[in-house]
Amino acid sequence: xxxxxxxxxxxxxxxxxxxxxxxxxxxxxxxxxxxxxxxxxxxxxxxxxxxxxxxxxxxxxxxxxxxxxxxxxxxxxxxxxxxxxxxxxxxxxxxxxxxxxxxxxxxxxxxxxxxxx
Numbered sequence: 362x363x364x365x366x367x368x369x370x371x372x373x374x375x376x377x378x379x380x381x382x383x384x385x386x387x388x389x390x391x392x393x394x395x396x397x398x399x400x401x402x403x404x405x406x407x408x409x410x411x412x413x414x415x416x417x418x419x420x421x422x423x424x425x426x427x428x429x430x431x432x433x434x435x436x437x438x439x440x441x442x443x444x445x446x447x448x449x450x451x452x453x454x455x456x457x458x459x460x461x462x463x464x465x466x467x468x469x470x471x472x473x474x475x476x477x478x
Contacts, residue, residue, distance in 0.1 A: 362386050362466075362473055364428050364451050367407065372465050373430055373453035376437060380449035386427045388470065389463035395420050402426055409463045411435040418444045428452065430466075432459040 365382035368375060387405035392398040395416050402408055402424040409430045410417060418441055421429050428451040431437065437445060437452060445452050455462050 362470055364407075367428070367466070367469075368451070368453070370469065372469075373455045373462070376431065376452040376454050377442070377445045377450070379428070379445070379451040382451065384427045386466065386470065389466040390426070391459050391463050393459075399423060407463075407466050409459050409466075411459065413437040413441055415441045415444050417441065418448060418450055421450050422448055430455060430462055432457060432462045 363383050386407045387403055389409055390402050390406035391409045393410050393412055399420050404425040405427045407428050408426045409432050411433050413431050413435045431454040434456045
């Protein structure tokens with residue numbers, strides 16, 4: 362599944378659409394501790410978090426995550442929203458808990474994998 366396909370699925374609200382929406386999503390990744398995310402977020406992941414600040418976007422760029430999904434009604438602060446636009450990072454949001462948002466992504470990835478087999 363690509364970032365654009367995730368956007369088009371309507372599962373999450375769109376906060377900002379960044380560049381490279383044709384990038385493949387490798388897996389969901391759940392983490393709210395930035396130092397852990399910095400060392401463990403897999404490249405191409407859809408990072409699900411409640412952290413909506415500039416540091417989250419910096420870690421997103423550093424780890425080469427495909428996109429960020431803000432869960433549990435979290436929102437980008439004003440500075441982070443500007444940074445997402447400047448760095449062209451795709452940010453989505455949901456009121457769902459982190460696990461449930463990640464599970465939706467995982468399920469969609471699994472269904473697509475079955476179609477390819």
